Amino acid sequence: MKKLILFLALIAIGCNAPIEGHGFWAGGEGDETFIAGPSETTDVYNQFMDAHNEKDMETIKSLMSEDIVIWHSDGSRVDGRDAHLEALQSWFDQTNPTFNPFWGMPYVGVNEGETWMIAAHNTKTTVDGEDSYASHMLDIQVTDGLVSMIIIYTRELPPPSDEG
Secondary structure, three states: OHHHHHHHHHHHHHOOOOOOOEEEEOOOOOOEEEEEOOHHHHHHHHHHHHHHHHOOHHHHHHOEEEEEEEEOOOOOEEEOHHHHHHHHHHHHHHHOOEEEEEEEEEEEEOOOOOEEEEEEEEEEEEEOOEEEEEEEEEEEEEEOOEEEEEEEEEEEEOOOOOOO
């Protein structure tokens, strides 16, 4: 019986191991590390990308915080949901984009508790009958279930080959 109690006590103590974060953040105090995040963050990202493919502006709007900030690769910044929706609708109308997400991983800051998703997708846009392709990597902050910040990194791609 003593061995059983000792065994159960050891299991209980072992279950309270401290969270060990990985990576680093050099901004602010510079002492943030990260752990894998919740699947709900991935769900928000998938809904967000599905709405973009469907060009469903109401769903996109419902998934963004009112004070969203978006940083583009060229250094430009969009502040606020309404400004983003206006620019996005114009871009949809001009380029008829399609989005093909191909990976993503949610993560959470151990010290600050911020929830993020790092993800990537390829796009195809069409202007005057000419197709263009790009790959985008995104850092997406999700706050209270809404996209609150996006940092976008873009790389132009050649047209896909017909070889398969």
